Amino acid sequence: MKIALLGAGHIGQTIARLLHATGDYQVTVLDKNPAYLKALADEGIATAGVDSDNRAALAAQLRGKDAVVNALPYHLAITAAELALECGCHYFDLTEDVAATKAIKQMAEGARTAFMPQCGLAPGFIGIVAHHLASGFDSVRDVQMRVGALPAFPTNALKYNLTWSVDGLINEYCHPCEAIHEGETIAALPLEGLEHFSLDGTEYEAFNTSGGLGTLCETWAGKVRNLDYKTVRYPGHRDLMQFLLGDLGLKGDQENLKAIMRKSMPATMQDVVLVFVTVSGMKNGVLLQEVFARKIFATRDGAQPLSAIQITTAAGICAAVDLFREGKLPQKGFVRQEQVALPDFLANRFGAAYQQSRQVESIS
Structure with missing residues (x-):
């Protein structure tokens, strides 16, 4: 090919x-x-x-x-x-x-x-997981999708290093966020919906950002009570980004903000990707919840060290291309991420990167 x-x-x-x-x-x-x-x-x-x-x-x-x-x-x-x-x-x-x-x-x-389109981590793999879990219920109440690409060793006030595109980062912080709330499709504000949780003893925050849901709002319209996507960061990051974008007015001067971040915020290859999906609904007459949680770490094996965001993003699009080549996806027209079967993805030679990650057993 x-x-x-x-x-x-x-x-x-x-x-x-x-x-x-x-x-x-x-x-x-x-x-x-x-x-x-x-x-x-x-x-x-x-x-x-x-x-x-x-x-x-x-x-x-x-x-x-x-x-x-x-x-x-x-x-x-x-x-x-x-x-x-x-x-x-x-x-x-x-x-x-x-x-x-x-x-x-x-x-x-x-x-x-x-x-x-949207063949990366979020949108991409996160939507494949959410759709797979939700499809296993007789009726679905709530779908929560949380993803973070974070420095393993945060040292600055934002508790963040550049792990991927600055353009993409600022874009998701500045645009309305699709969601389903109480059965209605809405446009939520970015950086709102702040929540806190702990994972493996580490504290995190999550808040609305745009784009992560892919086409799930359209696919699940009328079939779910609540469906949303939030980006995960270390506590305090959201408040400082609100200060920069809102109080300092840099939302209206995004090129300047990007230049500042590129100049002052070091990139890192030592990162970790968190994937956390929770689905609740009815199954055989019982209200149940299912969780999919993973941590994917950077690797220094081989000739080229790879960051966790490189591993997860490249695995997503390579698996999509590979599954398409094998005839496991539609061969024409628009293809949604949720048309990828999660078992096929994880069994794929590229998608296996998510299988080799560490599964998280407890979350609070």
């Missing part, structure tokens, strides 16, 4: 290496950064220097490929999907942007190829 991989950043490089190593994929990585491309080319992976703003040059590289895997920033998702449609390629991406996903869904209507 011939893959055009857009973007050679941390996540893109991990995706490229995973797919290339199988021998089942001919991967060509497209990026404008020659240093990123050289690192992959030295490993025998095909590369091409292309600016993502040059539509004609991108289209020329996509023609003849079977699929486009998009690991570019979220604001380029619509352009990448349009080019995939134009060139007759299947399309997969990692976007958490709600508007981009809706545009791609509309694009996919009547398409001869498949369009599957």
Whole structure:
């Protein structure tokens, strides 16, 4: 299967290496950064220097490929999907942007190829888990989805280090959050809905952020009382972000905030990803609750150390592509994350990254 991989950043490089190593994929990585491309080319992976703003040059590289895997920033998702449609390629991406996903869904209507956005961790794997658990109930009351990508050793006031895209981070903090409340689909405010919980003896907070639900609100409309998604952070993070975005007015000056964070907040490869899904409902006449909880850690094995967010995000999109290649997903039109069967995902050679993580046995 011939893959055009857009973007050679941390996540893109991990995706490229995973797919290339199988021998089942001919991967060509497209990026404008020659240093990123050289690192992959030295490993025998095909590369091409292309600016993502040059539509004609991108289209020329996509023609003849079977699929486009998009690991570019979220604001380029619509352009990448349009080019995939134009060139007759299947399309997969990692976007958490709600508007981009809706545009791609509309694009996919009547398409001869498949369009599957949101193939990362959240949205992505978290929705696969939630849908699987909820589908096991006779009737569902509440679905709570919590995900955090956190530094293992927080040292600053925000108790945060850059573990993934700054663009994506600020985007999810600034846009309305889809949810279902008392049976009605609503738009909740970002950074609201603050709650606290402990996991393995560590205290965390969680609050509303946009995009993590994927298409679950639409899929479960009329079938669930409450359904929501919240991002997990260490206590105190939310209040400081509210101060920056609200009190200092940086919500209206996001580029400046991103520049400040890139300049002053170190990135880290030593992180941990928390996945926590709780579903309650009726089963055989009894009100029951089921929980899926995982911690995925960074690894320093092998030639390239991998952060937990690299592992989980790359595993999500690689598993989606792999399951599609095996015919276990629809082959045309819009494909939702919840159309992936959780057992198939976890049994997949890429999805197994979530199986090898440590299952959390207790939560309070």
